[in-house]
Amino acid sequence: MxxxxxxxxxxxxxxxxxxxxxxxxxxxxxxxxxxxxxxxxxxxxxxxxxxxxxxxxxxxxxxxxxxxxxxxxxxxxxxxxxGFSTLLPETEASKFVVGYVKEMKEHPKSSHLHITTTEVEDGKTLQIVSGSPNMQEGIKVVVAEVGAMMPAGLIIWPSTLKDVESDGMICSGRELRIPNAPDKPGALILPDEYQVGQSFDFKQAQTLFSE
CATH class of the missing domain: 3.30.1940.10 (YtpR-like)
Structure with a gap:
């Protein structure tokens, strides 16, 4: 919601x-x-x-x-x-979570897209297509799950990128509008202390790129 x-x-x-x-x-x-x-x-x-x-x-x-x-x-x-019967959900978990890129392979129809298998909680994984040039296996990232609204207003829904399904988005620091994040493409790679499956804390992240 x-x-x-x-x-x-x-x-x-x-x-x-x-x-x-x-x-x-x-x-x-x-x-x-x-x-x-x-x-x-x-x-x-x-x-x-x-x-x-x-x-x-x-x-x-x-x-x-x-x-x-x-x-x-x-x-x-x-x-x-x-008289409407469909009600709004009263509780809803954050749609921005810490994920872990377990597997990555190249997109068969694109030279710059990658197909990732990204864990988001307790073994649950999502297939996410990413164009981040620094994408690799074994990194912790911020995942905008389906239903998330990005700071710029974009809503994340299931999509198909060059015939490959993608259920979410791996975010960059600038897309998340974190202060001093590099103004260039690339996934935000989180430090080891972040735990896979936890909600991404935007307030805590304000110091990730401290000058």
Whole structure:
């Protein structure tokens, strides 16, 4: 689940994304809430109009919003009152995690892409296609899992790069907007003390590239 609020661009509307936009949509509006479904009938998002009347703490905010459990409960009460049956998840783990590149092979249809098998927790692995020039086996990296919103606003969904499926993104320091990160392509290689599977701590990472 990704929530964003940009009153300067779209007015007092809280946008909540639950899934990827894959073609034609079905839209239903009731009591100031727009429900958006994909062509299969799956709810992929909601737009909450008059958002500050629902969540007063949105005043002065802009960009991605990290909704807490109380805020999610308020929005779900509004959804139920309007007659919508699909509710927002009340708890959700961070979509940015420490990963470990277990295997890497060259992409058969690209000279610069690599196909990685990257562990993200307790033996769970993801196939992630990466164009990082410093990609290699045996490194710890930051993985943006499916459903993550990058600092620049890009949402990570499953993709296919030159016929190879990719479920996530291995991030660079500059993509994560870490202070003083090199302004060039390349995965952020984390120090050994980072533990595979733990949520990536953006606050702790502020000193990774200290001058």
């Amino acid at each position: 990704i929530a964003s609020y940009n009153p300067a661009q779209i007015g007092d509307v809280l946008v909540v994304v639950l899934g990827p936009d894959n073609g034609p949509q079905q839209v239903t509006q009731k009591q100031g809430i727009v429900e958006i479904k994909d062509q299969s009938g799956t709810v992929i998002g909601y737009n909450f109009f008059d958002a500050q009347s629902r969540l007063a703490e949105l005043a002065g905010q802009n960009g991605q919003i990290q909704l807490n459990s109380v805020q999610v409960q308020k929005l779900n009460q509004a959804l139920q009152a309007a």
